[in-house]
Amino acid sequence: MSGSRKVTAVASVVLLTSLAASVFLLRRLDQVHPSATLEEVLYFNSPKWVKRLSLGYDGLLADIYWTRAVQYFGGKHRAGATDYKLLYPLLEITTALDPKLIVAYQFGANFLAPKAPEGAGMPDKAITLVNYGIQNNPNEWKLYYELGFIYYMDLKDYRKAADAFDRGTKAPNAHPFLRLLAAQMAEHAGEIQTARMLWQATYVSSQDKHIRANATTHLAALQVDEDITELEKIVAAYRERTGKPPSSYTQLIATGMLRGVPVDPDGNPYRLMGDGRIELRNPENFPFVAKGLPPGYKPGPPKFR
Amino acid sequence: MSRVVHIATNTFREAVRDRVLYNLIAYAVLLSGAAILVGQISIEIERLIVVNLGLTAVSLFGVVIAIFIGIGLVSKEIEKRTLYTVLSRPVRRWEFLVGKFLGLTGTLVVNTFFMAIGVFLALLYVSHGFQSSDGWILVALYFIVLQFLILCSLALLFSSFSSPLLSAVFTFALFVIGSFAEDLRGFAGMSRGLSRWLATAAAYLVPNFSALNVIGQVAHGQPIAGQLIAYNTAYALAYSVMVIAGAVLIFERRNLK
Numbered sequence: 216m217s218g219s220r221k222v223t224a225v226a227s228v229v230l231l232t233s234l235a236a237s238v239f240l241l242r243r244l245d246q247v248h249p250s251a252t253l254e255e256v257l258y259f260n261s262p263k264w265v266k267r268l269s270l271g272y273d274g275l276l277a278d279i280y281w282t283r284a285v286q287y288f289g290g291k292h293r294a295g296a297t298d299y300k301l302l303y304p305l306l307e308i309t310t311a312l313d314p315k316l317i318v319a320y321q322f323g324a325n326f327l328a329p330k331a332p333e334g335a336g337m338p339d340k341a342i343t344l345v346n347y348g349i350q351n352n353p354n355e356w357k358l359y360y361e362l363g364f365i366y367y368m369d370l371k372d373y374r375k376a377a378d379a380f381d382r383g384t385k386a387p388n389a390h391p392f393l394r395l396l397a398a399q400m401a402e403h404a405g406e407i408q409t410a411r412m413l414w415q416a417t418y419v420s421s422q423d424k425h426i427r428a429n430a431t432t433h434l435a436a437l438q439v440d441e442d443i444t445e446l447e448k449i450v451a452a453y454r455e456r457t458g459k460p461p462s463s464y465t466q467l468i469a470t471g472m473l474r475g476v477p478v479d480p481d482g483n484p485y486r487l488m489g490d491g492r493i494e495l496r497n498p499e500n501f502p503f504v505a506k507g508l509p510p511g512y513k514p515g516p517p518k519f520r
Numbered sequence: 521m522s523r524v525v526h527i528a529t530n531t532f533r534e535a536v537r538d539r540v541l542y543n544l545i546a547y548a549v550l551l552s553g554a555a556i557l558v559g560q561i562s563i564e565i566e567r568l569i570v571v572n573l574g575l576t577a578v579s580l581f582g583v584v585i586a587i588f589i590g591i592g593l594v595s596k597e598i599e600k601r602t603l604y605t606v607l608s609r610p611v612r613r614w615e616f617l618v619g620k621f622l623g624l625t626g627t628l629v630v631n632t633f634f635m636a637i638g639v640f641l642a643l644l645y646v647s648h649g650f651q652s653s654d655g656w657i658l659v660a661l662y663f664i665v666l667q668f669l670i671l672c673s674l675a676l677l678f679s680s681f682s683s684p685l686l687s688a689v690f691t692f693a694l695f696v697i698g699s700f701a702e703d704l705r706g707f708a709g710m711s712r713g714l715s716r717w718l719a720t721a722a723a724y725l726v727p728n729f730s731a732l733n734v735i736g737q738v739a740h741g742q743p744i745a746g747q748l749i750a751y752n753t754a755y756a757l758a759y760s761v762m763v764i765a766g767a768v769l770i771f772e773r774r775n776l777k
Contacts, residue, residue, distance in 0.1 A: 219772055222614050226768040233762035238724045240755035244731045245705070247747040286710050 262311030277313030284309055284319070288326045288335075299335035302326060306344055310351075317355055320348035324361045325429070328369045333502065338369040356390060359383025360420070363396065364413060376400050392416045411437050435480040436503035443485065443493045443506040446477055450491045460491030523611050524619040531623020532630075535589055549638045567647050571657060571739040574639035579664045579735070581635065582628055583695060586668050589627070590675025591687035593620040594771070614768045621676050621764055628668040636661050653741030659749060660738040666756035667732045671695060673763035674727070680771040698727035727759055 265280075266273055284305040291299055306323040310316060326334055328341035342365055348358045363379035366372045377400035383393045396416060399409050411434060418430035449472050453461050456470075464487055467473040476484045483496040485507065495507040594617070597603035606616060636658075643654065674694055678687035697704070701723065708719035732752055734744055 218612070222612065222772055223769060226614065226765045226772070230762050230765035230769065233758045233765060236758035237755055237762055240751050240758055241724060241728055244728065244748070244751045244755060247745055247751060282707075286707060290706075290710055 262308045265308050266311055273312040277309050277316055277319075280305060280309040280312060281316060281319050284323065284326075292332070295332050297331035297336075299326075299331075299337070302335050303337060303340045303344070310344065310347060314347070314351035317348065317352060317357065320345055320352075320358055321361055322426075324365060325426070328365045330369075338365055341365050341369070354386050356383045356386035356388065356393060357420070359386060360390075360393060360396075360416070363400070364417070367400065367413060368410070373400055390416075390420055392420070407437055407441050432501075433503050436501050436505075438480050439495065439501050439504045440506050442477060442479070446485060446493045447506075449473060450487075450493070454491060460489070461487065462489070463487060523615050524622065527606075527611070527616055527619025528622035528626060531593070531620050532626045535624065535627040536630075538589070549635075553642070567643065568739050570639070570642045570646050572735060574635075574642055575657070575660055575664065575735045575738070578632060578635040578639065578661065579667065579733075582632060582664060582668050583671060585631060586624070586628060586671040587675055587688055587691045587695070590624055590672050591679050591684045591691065593624060593676055594679040595682075595684050595687070613771050617676060617680065617764065617767055617771055621672055621760075624672045624676070625669055628672065629665055632661060632665055632668070651741065653738075653743075656734075656738040656741065656744055659744045660734050662749075663732040663734055663752060666752055667729055669756050669760045670698075670727045670729070670763070673760040673767070677763050677767040677770070680767045681774060694726060695729065698729040699733070700730070701726055701728040702730045728755070732756070 265276065284302065287305060288299065288302055291302075306319060306327070309319045310323075313319075324341040324345050327344065328334055328338040330336045342362065345358055345362045345365065348355070349362065352358060359379050359382050363376040363383065366376035366379055377397055380393050380397035380400060383389055384397060396412065399412055414430045414433045414437065418427055418434070421427060421430075449467060450460060453467060453470065453472060461467050464473060464476045464484075468475065478484050479495060479497075479501070481497065481500055486494040486496055488494055493507055494509055495501060495504065498504070498508050498512055501507075594603070597606070603616075607613065639657065639661075640650075640654075643657075644650065671691065675687060675691045678690045682690065704719070704726065705723040708716060708723045711719050731748070734748075737744065
């Protein structure tokens with residue numbers, strides 16, 4: 216073997232060995248180093264400063280910050296976190312860098328507004344974000360829709376929700392359902408039917424699979440709530456008639472109060488409990504339901520359909 | 521081995537003769553002086569500012585020196601045609617590279633030593649004495665030297681096949697990426713499928729400077745775990761050896777005619 220080949224062979228072995236060693240050591244370092252991870256660090260928390268420091272490359276920086284916001288929320292959400300302290304600053308910086316980034320307002324509001332573990336439980340911040348979006352994009356009807364949605368779903372402020380939808384109808388190219396929503400809100404606020412309409416509107420107005428999955432999951436939950444409300448009425452009527460709760464669906468079917476065994480949107484029969492309560496067989500499949508949960512049930516992170 | 525030592529000594533001498541190096545040291549001392557001034561006009565954080573600013577200055581000036589001297593280690597020798605004289609003697613190419621690396625690293629160690637004296641003098645000035653936790657500043661300085669070790673090897677790698685300008689760009693880019701290495705691994709961890717593998721590979725291939733940065737920690741007098749010191753030392757050595765091995769592989773095959 217010539218001298219040069221020998222050096223090449225030795226250098227190759229050294230390179231591979233040290234590469235393996237560095238990867239191994241890096242993994243060990245991750246364990247011992249109190250790392251400044253993505254979740255904990257916001258290098259600059261002033262949107263104005265970040266914009267100045269971007270040296271004109273604010274579009275690209277906005278994209279990076281938006282990605283960070285998504286990763287931050289996604290990582291925390293998956294871990295079932297309830298504290299999202301960096302979410303709003305990240306979104307604030309993102310939209311300050313690029314006020315036209317509509318997706319940041321839309322998704323950002325959806326991250327911020329719902330209660331934990333579904334979201335960050337900061338509807339006020341979500342409204343501030345969307346209002347900033349409207350201020351910079353007054354012709355974007357989707358932002359009025361988002362605003363109305365938060366007022367309706369998270370703050371139960373039906374008057375403001377109706378007002379937001381109504382303002383949205385005046386935006387150019389506004390989707391026709393905004394007018395329907397504004398009217399429905401004025402007359403039937405707080406009803407399941409109205410909530411269903413909102414989620415259906417969300418489903419049809421977005422092509423994003425995550426938004427659609429979220430809407431589908433909420434629609435299923437509304438169906439469960441409606442079913443159980445109806446079943447509870449039937450059980451109450453049976454109890455009134457016989458003086459005791461039904462022990463099985465057969466008794467309800469025999470009396471003609473039910474046509475068959477009622478099933479949830481997944482096709483699983485609802486459980487009729489001894490005290491007459493109705494419970495879901497798999498409550499983990501319906502993260503947004505208000506009814507049918509076993510006593511003391513603690514929901515995990517939402518699973519979308 | 522003596523040939524490597526000779527090349528290293530000459531590299532060190534050459535760097536010391538370089539006026540830019542002296543200017544940077546002088547500037548670092550001036551910056552430490554500025555730290556004292558800032559410390560006097562702020563409230564209750566004089567010591568913090570001296571440590572933060574002093575160590576940051578040591579790191580930044582060292583990085584600049586490592587990059588701007590490192591990138592010329594091979595290319596300058598080719599440009600001046602001194603490399604041919606060296607290699608015409610019984611000096612192997614790998615010996616030349618390793619000697620250059622050790623010479624530059626030695627220069628930076630000496631440089632850091634003088635800068636560290638500046639930091640401690642500034643600290644003595646504002647605190648009128650030392651605390652036991654100030655010993656951790658030495659660990660932070662040691663980590664900064666480890667950082668230089670990796671940077672020198674990278675600058676040498678790029679210098680072995682690229683122009684000085686491109687070498688500077690590549691090395692500086694890797695320094696920036698390496699400073700965000702933990703974020704990169706965070707992104708990799710959240711990706712899916714092929715992109716996860718690619719991001720993970722990239723995250724492990726780029727140098728990790730973030731674990732070597734404990735300036736904020738020592739500024740608050742927090743101790744550094746012994747394990748971290750051991751792993752950082754081993755990592756910096758392993759990574760530098762890997763990069764130098766890569767440089768040797770390239771330089772061995774390079775046509776110098």
